Amino acid sequence: MDTLIRTIDLTKTYGTGETAVKALDAVTLSVLPGEFVAVMGPSGCGKSTLLNMLGALDQPTSGEVWVAGENLARIKDVDTFRARTVGFVFQLHNLIPTLTAQENVEVPMQGQDYSRKQRLERTAHLLELTGLGDRMQALPSQLSGGQRQRVAIARALANSPALILADEPTGSLDSQSGEEIMALLADLNHSQGATILVVTHDRRVAQSTRRILLMKDGRIVDDHLLGDPFEEDLRTLAASRLGQALLGHNHLTVDYLDPAQKALLQSLLGKVTES
Ligand SMILES: Nc1ncnc2c1ncn2[C@@H]1O[C@H](COP(=O)(O)OP(=O)(O)OP(=O)(O)O)[C@@H](O)[C@H]1O
Numbered sequence: 001m002d003t004l005i006r007t008i009d010l011t012k013t014y015g016t017g018e019t020a021v022k023a024l025d026a027v028t029l030s031v032l033p034g035e036f037v038a039v040m041g042p043s044g045c046g047k048s049t050l051l052n053m054l055g056a057l058d059q060p061t062s063g064e065v066w067v068a069g070e071n072l073a074r075i076k077d078v079d080t081f082r083a084r085t086v087g088f089v090f091q092l093h094n095l096i097p098t099l100t101a102q103e104n105v106e107v108p109m110q111g112q113d114y115s116r117k118q119r120l121e122r123t124a125h126l127l128e129l130t131g132l133g134d135r136m137q138a139l140p141s142q143l144s145g146g147q148r149q150r151v152a153i154a155r156a157l158a159n160s161p162a163l164i165l166a167d168e169p170t171g172s173l174d175s176q177s178g179e180e181i182m183a184l185l186a187d188l189n190h191s192q193g194a195t196i197l198v199v200t201h202d203r204r205v206a207q208s209t210r211r212i213l214l215m216k217d218g219r220i221v222d223d224h225l226l227g228d229p230f231e232e233d234l235r236t237l238a239a240s241r242l243g244q245a246l247l248g249h250n251h252l253t254v255d256y257l258d259p260a261q262k263a264l265l266q267s268l269l270g271k272v273t274e275s
């Protein structure tokens with residue numbers, strides 16, 4: 001299958017000389033159409049920088065970025081590429097305060113080939129889809145944080161982009177609204193086949209996706225597909241201090257694990273205790 005995203009030795013350095021910061025360090029990454037990927041890692045490791053490069057919001061220092069078959073360095077009309085191919089959902093939802101929810105969703109559709117009637121139908125459909133069918137005429141100030149994030153997601157979907165880039169879309173929300181937003185993204189991935197990259201600090205949020213990229217110091221240091229929830233719980237446990245203490249000191253018996261799970265635990269910890 002053709003990749004939707006491909007980066008080759010993607011490097012981004014901010015500043016020069018002694019104060020230079022290597023935000024991305026030779027990142028090589030492929031994402032297939034329809035994947036749902038979480039990007040995790042400590043603050044400052046380069047997650048937002050990566051998303052900015054993939055969305056052609058900023059230019060690499062070196063290396064290549066290909067999205068939907070196009071080399072971003074060779075694109076002449078970046079605005080049109082962004083409007084057609086990428087939907088952005090950021091933590092600060094950047095809604096226009098003087099426009100209604102419906103008008104905000106309509107913004108990226110301006111200048112594209114839609115009639116006024118088509119725009120109204122599509123924006124109404126997207127707001128229904130994101131659960132805001134009854135609040136289409138509300139201003140952002142009249143909506144809750146979670147509802148505003150839904151408007152931002154509807155807006156990101158306006159032109160049926162091949163790729164949705166979401167930078168901490170649940171970061172400013174309470175856990176219930178955060179779960180709803182992730183459920184909505186998962187549904188869009190599942191039902192519409194949208195390819196989604198979502199930056200999150202929250203391991204539980206990441207569990208809604210199907211693949212986790214872990215970054216550190218501008219590099220991807222782990223990249224794995226999510227297995228069954230039990231396997232992920234094991235990974236989380238093994239990564240925690242408590243888990244390491246318990247598992248490492250034989251306080252946990254693992255005779256209820258099947259062979260594949262034991263093998264995973266072994267690879268995570270280096271040893272498994274049989275009771
Ligand atoms: N415009 C900029 N000018 C200079 N340095 C920058 C700029 N943007 C980002 N950086 C630096 O690049 C590195 C990566 O930043 P980035 O915003 O990608 O991190 P992040 O992983 O998104 O962090 P967070 O989780 O805090 O959002 C950081 O060291 C940051 O200080």
Ligand SMILES: [Mg+2]
Binds near residue numbers: 047048167
């Ligand atoms: Mg960031």
